Amino acid sequence: QVKSREVEALMNKHLPKRTTAILHDLGRTGDQLDLTVYAVGGFVRDLLLDIQNMDIDVTVDGDGILFAETFAAQFGCRVKSHQKFGTAVIVFPDGFKIDVASTRLEYYVSPGALPTVERSSLKMDLYRRDFTVNTLAIALNGESFGKLIDYFGAYRDLQSRVIRVLHNLSFVEDPTRVFRAIRFEQRLNFKIAKHTEDLIKNAVKMEFLEKLGGRRLLSELVQILREKEPLKGIGRMASLGLLRFIHPSIELTPAMQGALEETRYVVSWFDLLYLERPYERWSVYFLTLCEGLSEEQFLGTCTRLAVAEHYKERLVEMRKEGERLIAALERKVAGSGKVENSEIYFTLRGLPVEVLLYHMAKSRSAEVKRCISLYFTKLDGMHPQIRGEDLKELGVAPGPLYRELLDLVLSARLNGKAASREDEIRLVREVLGGV
Numbered sequence: 001q002v003k004s005r006e007v008e009a010l011m012n013k014h015l016p017k018r019t020t021a022i023l024h025d026l027g028r029t030g031d032q033l034d035l036t037v038y039a040v041g042g043f044v045r046d047l048l049l050d051i052q053n054m055d056i057d058v059t060v061d062g063d064g065i066l067f068a069e070t071f072a073a074q075f076g077c078r079v080k081s082h083q084k085f086g087t088a089v090i091v092f093p094d095g096f097k098i099d100v101a102s103t104r105l106e107y108y109v110s111p112g113a114l115p116t117v118e119r120s121s122l123k124m125d126l127y128r129r130d131f132t133v134n135t136l137a138i139a140l141n142g143e144s145f146g147k148l149i150d151y152f153g154a155y156r157d158l159q160s161r162v163i164r165v166l167h168n169l170s171f172v173e174d175p176t177r178v179f180r181a182i183r184f185e186q187r188l189n190f191k192i193a194k195h196t197e198d199l200i201k202n203a204v205k206m207e208f209l210e211k212l213g214g215r216r217l218l219s220e221l222v223q224i225l226r227e228k229e230p231l232k233g234i235g236r237m238a239s240l241g242l243l244r245f246i247h248p249s250i251e252l253t254p255a256m257q258g259a260l261e262e263t264r265y266v267v268s269w270f271d272l273l274y275l276e277r278p279y280e281r282w283s284v285y286f287l288t289l290c291e292g293l294s295e296e297q298f299l300g301t302c303t304r305l306a307v308a309e310h311y312k313e314r315l316v317e318m319r320k321e322g323e324r325l326i327a328a329l330e331r332k333v334a335g336s337g338k339v340e341n342s343e344i345y346f347t348l349r350g351l352p353v354e355v356l357l358y359h360m361a362k363s364r365s366a367e368v369k370r371c372i373s374l375y376f377t378k379l380d381g382m383h384p385q386i387r388g389e390d391l392k393e394l395g396v397a398p399g400p401l402y403r404e405l406l407d408l409v410l411s412a413r414l415n416g417k418a419a420s421r422e423d424e425i426r427l428v429r430e431v432l433g434g435v
């Protein structure tokens with residue numbers, strides 16, 4: 001068994017000083033109110049695995065809201081509480097947050113009635129969790145600070161790197177746990193225990209996953225696709241027969257495996273190049289998984305998965321538009337062999353990163369892949385050096401001609417035919433002279 005001293009040593013080694021200090025402060029507030037306070041769940045799991053995790057979840061044996069309010073008053077924080085669930089979020093002035101839950105729920109059955117108090121215990125609270133590895137708690141109160149509480153063999157499972165449910169009805173109770181099991185297995189590089197895997201297979205066979213609403217299914221899928229190595233998760237979903245919940249025709253054929261590997265290659269290339277550029281990486285994989293679907297099927301899938309309306313429209317429309325534009329690019333490549341930079345630019349301009357990466361992975365033409373890569377690395381973000389004011393000085397009356405002239409100048413610049421501002425002005429003069 002792990003000693004309090006060892007847990008404290010882990011904290012001192014892996015957590016920022018401030019976090020450890022906050023954990024002590026939480027324990028002290030607990031002491032003052034005579035409430036027992038624990039850090040629980042993923043935070044404890046990751047601490048023992050030496051993985052950085054700043055999401056502190058705290059459970060209070062008693063009234064968590066009272067606890068959160070007292071703590072906040074002492075340390076200048078704000079509190080957002082949900083009476084109905086007995087939960088609160090403590091928000092520090094710099095935005096740092098701590099989630100607080102109660103093992104005692106107080107709720108009002110009808111307005112004006114006395115509160116009904118439901119008392120549970122830490123053990124009951126932890127028993128409701130998904131997997132053993134998420135059931136660890138660390139005591140935070142002064143005397144017992146650092147004591148590891150392990151009711152369900154979590155420490156053993158962490159050491160043998162196993163994902164295990166707490167009871168046989170776990171997946172029936174909440175089928176999203178099937179996807180969570182896969183996510184944790186892949187992310188932590190653990191293995192789903194044999195019996196737990198059998199329970200998953202059984203839940204799939206008994207059609208319990210059919211009960212899952214589209215929104216929850218999407219949220220789980222997105223989380224798997226957002227992981228560092230989504231292919232492992234997708235492979236696991238396939239072997240457990242889960243891809244059909246996206247669409248019945250989706251299978252992990254060798255061709256699909258190849259397409260996903262190409263997608264991973266393209267996505268890693270892009271991420272290395274543009275570390276900070278935000279885009280929805282999960283949707284590149286999603287588009288690849290759905291590449292065999294007709295427009296109607298794709299729309300149906302997005303609707304069933306409750307993809308947000310504006311994002312759904314964007315995905316459906318851009319997938320179609322991307323298809324059309326890439327086909328045009330392929331024809332140009334096939335026709336002339338070499339495509340001008342300006343043609344690449346004006347063909348691809350306006351397509352979202354996600355769609356471009358999807359097509360970059362999908363296209364069989366090495367030249368088309370090169371065009372898209374060139375667009376990212378060089379062409380996108382190029383502008384003419386002259387502006388509207390320069391055109392005004394040249395005597396051009398403001399109007400749609402401005403756009404045309406600036407695009408013309410940009411074309412020349414993209415194709416290396418106008419290197420300087422002077423070149424651009426000369427070009428405009430030539431064009432205007434010829435009008």
Ligand code: ATP
Pocket residue numbers: 041042043055128129130131134135174176177180
């Ligand atoms: P992540 O790093 O993905 O956030 P996490 O373990 O912190 O991992 P959360 O999804 O934030 O996971 O959930 C917090 C805790 O709530 C988990 O440790 C888990 O025990 C519990 N939990 C979340 N979802 C479920 C569920 N569907 N069924 C049971 N317990 C759950």
